[in-house]
Amino acid sequence: MGVNAEESGEPVPGDGVGDDSRHPVVWLFDEYARPYWKSFVGGLTLSTAEQFPSRLQTVLIGVAIDAVLLGSGPFRLPLVPDAWLPTGRSAQLRWSLALLFGSFVAVAVLNFTSRRVLGRFTQAFQHEVRTEVFDTVQRLEMDYFDSHDTGEVMSVLNDDVQELQSLVGGVLARGLSLVTVAVASYAYLLWLNWQLAVVLSFVPVVLFGMSYGFSRWIEPKQLAVRERVGDLNSRLNNNIDGVSVIKAFGTESTERERVRDASRDHREAQWDAHWASATMDPVTRAVSQLARVVTLVLGGVWVISGPPLFFTGALTPGALYVFYRYVGSLMVAMQGVAEVVDAYQTGKAAATRLQGVVEHDNVVDRPDARELTDPDGAVAYDDVTFTYPSRDEPTLSNVSFDAAPGETVGIVGPTGAGKSTVLKLLLRYYEADRGTIRVDGTDVRDVTVESLRESVGYVSQDPFLFYGTVRENVAYARPEADDEAVVEAAKLAGAHEFVADLPDGYDTMVGERGVKLSGGQRQRVAIARAILRDPAILVLDEATSHVDNETEVLIQRTLEELAADRTTFVVAHRLSTVRDADRILVVDDGEIAERGTHEQLLERDGLYANLWHVQVGDVTALPDAFLERVRRGESA
Numbered sequence: 321m322g323v324n325a326e327e328s329g330e331p332v333p334g335d336g337v338g339d340d341s342r343h344p345v346v347w348l349f350d351e352y353a354r355p356y357w358k359s360f361v362g363g364l365t366l367s368t369a370e371q372f373p374s375r376l377q378t379v380l381i382g383v384a385i386d387a388v389l390l391g392s393g394p395f396r397l398p399l400v401p402d403a404w405l406p407t408g409r410s411a412q413l414r415w416s417l418a419l420l421f422g423s424f425v426a427v428a429v430l431n432f433t434s435r436r437v438l439g440r441f442t443q444a445f446q447h448e449v450r451t452e453v454f455d456t457v458q459r460l461e462m463d464y465f466d467s468h469d470t471g472e473v474m475s476v477l478n479d480d481v482q483e484l485q486s487l488v489g490g491v492l493a494r495g496l497s498l499v500t501v502a503v504a505s506y507a508y509l510l511w512l513n514w515q516l517a518v519v520l521s522f523v524p525v526v527l528f529g530m531s532y533g534f535s536r537w538i539e540p541k542q543l544a545v546r547e548r549v550g551d552l553n554s555r556l557n558n559n560i561d562g563v564s565v566i567k568a569f570g571t572e573s574t575e576r577e578r579v580r581d582a583s584r585d586h587r588e589a590q591w592d593a594h595w596a597s598a599t600m601d602p603v604t605r606a607v608s609q610l611a612r613v614v615t616l617v618l619g620g621v622w623v624i625s626g627p628p629l630f631f632t633g634a635l636t637p638g639a640l641y642v643f644y645r646y647v648g649s650l651m652v653a654m655q656g657v658a659e660v661v662d663a664y665q666t667g668k669a670a671a672t673r674l675q676g677v678v679e680h681d682n683v684v685d686r687p688d689a690r691e692l693t694d695p696d697g698a699v700a701y702d703d704v705t706f707t708y709p710s711r712d713e714p715t716l717s718n719v720s721f722d723a724a725p726g727e728t729v730g731i732v733g734p735t736g737a738g739k740s741t742v743l744k745l746l747l748r749y750y751e752a753d754r755g756t757i758r759v760d761g762t763d764v765r766d767v768t769v770e771s772l773r774e775s776v777g778y779v780s781q782d783p784f785l786f787y788g789t790v791r792e793n794v795a796y797a798r799p800e801a802d803d804e805a806v807v808e809a810a811k812l813a814g815a816h817e818f819v820a821d822l823p824d825g826y827d828t829m830v831g832e833r834g835v836k837l838s839g840g841q842r843q844r845v846a847i848a849r850a851i852l853r854d855p856a857i858l859v860l861d862e863a864t865s866h867v868d869n870e871t872e873v874l875i876q877r878t879l880e881e882l883a884a885d886r887t888t889f890v891v892a893h894r895l896s897t898v899r900d901a902d903r904i905l906v907v908d909d910g911e912i913a914e915r916g917t918h919e920q921l922l923e924r925d926g927l928y929a930n931l932w933h934v935q936v937g938d939v940t941a942l943p944d945a946f947l948e949r950v951r952r953g954e955s956a
């Protein structure tokens with residue numbers, strides 16, 4: 321996306337598009353954690369460093385048992401020259417106590433700081449991922465939203481981002497500490513008594529093998545859980561959104577069953593994963609207990625009666641204590657590996673899904689795309705053919721037409737003929753398979769999507785209003801617009817009267833999606849929003865379908881004035897809406913079947929003329945072929 325993440329220090333989420341060679345977790349950190357790398361590395365270092373003073377306590381006690389308590393061994397500490405250490409037993413006791421105390425303090429300080437630093441990193445990282453991935457999602461093209469429902473997307477933005485917490489704390493910090501503990505402890509055991517250390521080394525190897533096998537076993541189960549969560553969220557979301565339809569059709573019990581099914585699938589997937597974890601735990605525990613027993617038996621015999629079996633040399637009680645404690649912590653570390661691997665699999669699944677969203681094949685600007693500045697609004701379709709990604713057959717075939725700046729073009733035709741699709745291509749919601757669409761003579765693919773859409777005001781049949789006030793919704797297209805401009809736009813859209821009658825006027829909350837307004841009122845607010853934007857091209861896709869005839873006439877008048885200096889496309893079923901258009905295109909089955917002015921089309925006595933006769937109630941004028949078509953449900 322143009323900016324170099326290295327140079328700017330900012331994460332650039334689109335950078336990874338198409339780069340699927342990176343491991344999802346590496347990709348995630350590379351894309352979003354870079355600005356915070358210092359706290360990331362610092363936090364990991366501190367949490368790893370914390371392990372050393374806490375391991376030192378066992379060493380100190382072991383040495384003190386032999387040297388101070390029993391007086392049977394030298395007072396020696398790893399990595400500390402003997403010359404620095406005291407020789408008298410009371411001085412050694414004081415040293416041991418002082419070092420023990422020091423290690424307690426060090427553990428507390430390191431624990432506090434590592435949690436703080438790593439916690440801050442995790443929060444910042446999650447925040448970055450959440451906001452950047454959301455930003456990417458909202459830029460994804462329409463085909464993504466055609467094939468993914470809200471619940472699925474929400475689950476990625478909520479649950480998967482949440483998982484990152486355990487990816488950092490539960491996997492990276494814990495994993496690194498565990499490895500450090502294991503390596504350092506084992507190195508010390510080798511130094512203390514290499515023979516016993518070598519014999520006991522089989523246990524961690526067995527435990528590690530078990531953990532690895534377990535991870536392979538659990539991975540698909542974790543993935544299934546995440547997918548089921550997405551399905552369940554989608555179902556719940558859909559039902560809450562569609563609650564009025566559910567009530568109207570009295571389908572509460574059917575919906576209850578559907579939610580129950582989705583929840584059951586989720587429960588089963590969850591149980592499957594849980595059961596796998598629950599099986600692994602006691603098995604690893606048993607192996608670890610066995611290792612402790614072997615250490616005690618072997619070491620005890622060694623201390624009391626000299627080296628057993630093939631062992632040679634001596635083992636002191638202090639060394640046995642260290643062995644017993646360290647073998648215990650080694651086992652805990654190995655058991656922890658299973659949990660780390662488990663958390664890693666969950667984190668990896670989340671990262672994979674986040675990567676999947678961000679790397680979704682998006683309509684991106686060409687490298688040399690230019691800004692479309694201040695266009696006159698000439699629009700030309702040249703032999704455009706288009707197939708929806710989920711369809712096999714083209715929805716539009718060989719569509720060609722021109723609209724000069726300031727012209728009003730009406731688009732009519734039966735339901736499902738492809739009228740809205742024609743205009744969605746102008747907005748580049750989708751890309752044409754063949755042919756070219758030009759604005760002011762420039763191929764829309766050669767300009768930036770953002771500047772193209774800034775030049776087009778779009779009002780759909782069922783416009784979406786945001787939760788907020790009427791004023792906020794009108795000013796949405798131009799937040800800096802002052803009250804006067806908002807009221808002016810509302811007047812032009814025929815909305816001012818009803819807004820003034822609302823309890824709080826322009827400050828009235830419209831409810832979620834504008835539910836507190838009628839369909840016609842919502843449309844008028846949406847038209848005001850488009851007018852306020854003052855675009856060169858205005859697209860009204862059934863924008864007045866919910867408005868009564870009288871209000872439509874009013875809106876029509878204003879739009880005529882507005883349309884004078886902007887190119888306007890009007891899709892309408894109510895033919896009176898487009899009667900005065902400079903040109904009318906009749907779309908039938910994805911093709912432009914007829915074109916001309918209202919009068920020309922009536923004269924032609926084709927599909928348009930038939931649709932007109934239907935609307936003016938002149939049914940006797942309709943030919944049998946047309947009536948047959950209506951009977952087959954092909955016309956509206």
Ligand SMILES: Nc1ncnc2c1ncn2[C@@H]1O[C@H](COP(=O)(O)OP(=O)(O)OP(=O)(O)O)[C@@H](O)[C@H]1O
Pocket residue numbers: 466708709710711715733734735736737738739740741742
């Ligand atoms: N996102 C989509 N994915 C797949 N097919 C789609 C999609 N949107 C529309 N279609 C199909 O494309 C065809 C044309 O749809 P379009 O919405 O352009 O028709 P229309 O003429 O505007 O219809 P109406 O008058 O009912 O609004 C229809 O068969 C429709 O089912």
